[in-house]
Amino acid sequence: MTTEEKVDYSHIPPAIGCSNDGEPIIQVRNIRKWYQVNKALPFIGRIDWLKAVDDVSFDVTPGKTIGLVGESGCGKTTTAKMVLGLEEPSTDGEVPIGQIYFQGEDVKTLSSAGRKEMRRSVQAVFQDPWSSLNPRMRVSTIIAEPLEINTTMTKKERDTRAGDLLGEVGLNPYQGNLYPHEFSGGQRQRIGIARALALNPKLIVLDEPVSALDVSIRAQIMNLLVDLQEEHNLAYILIAHNLATVRYMCHATAVMYLGVVQEYGDTEAIFANPTHLYTNALISAALPSHPDIVRDEIVLPGEVVSPVNPPAGDVFMSRTPLEVRKNHKYTKERPPLKEIGKDHYVVETPWSTVTGHDLSEFHLSVDQEM
């Protein structure tokens, strides 16, 4: 499929908070990733499932960044891996639970040419620039490797392209002859970005691209990513746990807890009016940018629950400081995202939102919290 053709989105199932305007590159619909932890014995014993990702839907549109936020173990990386095709969404027997669509086509049924195009169009930049570059390869070879595999370019053309890419990410073309160890962390991350750009992708998955870097270098890399996005109309999926980075870079944000999206929508809508208790807890725990900013910390009781056999109903229920009324309708089934404002969706249950509650009742002292 070429990009000039009009993509048909009519067969894609609707999902809350997603629309086909903006011609999404990737559409994720109700994907799940369940890992089987043990084998069930016949008749006795039960299968334990580690539900890393459970029913996640979002759209990725050109020129926009979507941020996946949450604590470790919330499934944000697994979600990104499925988009990259490194993990396959779980199936129920033969039938996949949930689909990923690439330019309107289910990736499961893509032709081999379509699959190749998807591989070219979706690239990744990883967290650790020390382990994501092969120390035995020259930088120009690292950058040109995707070209060697995916295009018919000659060696000379590839080297020229590698030099151009180095220039684009703010390095000198002659530095292509050096090895990764001769670069600092920020420069290596630039090399990683150049490699991701080599095939003119439409979407780059950024897995914590700046968290391993020095603070003074982070701004350089974030600005570079923003510039490249404007220049090439790139889409990004940004995985981060630093909310300030998310607010700076992302157009849309999905806050995840235990494999489930708890709050989703326009980044500014979420930060202007964070509604889910978990989002509020994350924001209140974030570090201030000035000593005079003192946030009242909302401390959720307990720790993140194990994702093995999570509760059937609302996964967040066990963390809420509010009293849970028994026999509520969401104790058995998963509560859906609900629209609460323009481009702002939240899992709304009596115990998961801050609406109508005095926040100060959640502020617990150090001793109570442990």
Next chain:
Amino acid sequence: MVKKAASKTTKEPTAKKSLDTDRFGPSTITDEVVLEVKNLQTNFTTKWGTVKACDGISYSVRRGETLGIVGESGSGKSVTALSIMRLIQSPPGDIVGGEVILNGRDILQISESQMTSVRGGEISMILQDPMQALNPVFDINDQVGEAIGIHQKVKGKTRWEKVVDALRKVRIPAAETRAKDYPHQLSGGMRQRVVGAIGISSNPDVIIADEPTTSLDVTIQAAYLRLLKQIQSETGAAIIFITHDFGIVAKMCDRVAVMYAGRIVEMADVREIFNNPLHEYTKALIGSVPKLEEKTGRLPQIEGQPPLLYDLPPGDSFAPRSPLKYDEKDALIRPELIEAKPNHFVQLSRCSVKDFDKYKDKVSYG
């Protein structure tokens, strides 16, 4: 040379107190200086030549105070801490000059066996990576107990009680059962608490925390920082907090020293640093962090890379990255740390301080 850091700072007690009460309870700072570092110099001999990783560092901390040491990797902040603990491996490292005065005596001069009782006793360190700081084949009781056994000379049941007590102090739930666990059975936050328990088990006067929260999630990080403050208010320990994150500084520290290329470029009270930074590096570090509180436009960024310590620019090592316009000959002058305002120290250089002319009469050169 570097002027001695003031041991008494003037604070607006009312404003500060009300704010700190919101955060972590009333301020714990006293006037008693526990640790004073004077002109500390540590060199490393490498194949590229001698590297001055810590080049004339001077600061002091008072009981109950938290001093933040901020800088990029390679700025010498950890080497300074390791030099204070006398944990620099020799060769290649060498503490070539300076004094570290802890409770009135220079611990660089005492014998190694005396140092063993000081280290972990009067002064202790909480390391960055809890998985590497803990030995996977010993249980928590062994590892916390080892420190307690050495410093408090106790054995058997008394030691066990003290271990449980230390674990309770860092608020590990079910301390008795947890003490029998091995490191892999604990979550990252709990492991970091165990490392903290080892650090505080002997009621040290000074705790050096070397980026103890970088590997933790935001909520766990917030809980850990609160815990450190709580321990400080209980024991009155001075904390030296090494970090590269100005967010942690804003949340935790009373005073800040910003390091660049092995030297302190600016040192002042935390609010003074955030409100009136003088050095361009400090300004850039504070400005280049995206803010959670508001949607920011394009981030200002520091150009260039941190310098290589074996190949430092002569004179003002920040000059090549400074956004200011300057004469080449000014960059060759090695700047001094001067007290520009009361208790506000800055490494005064025409290349990296905008208001140079305002303070130039305080320097001995033109």
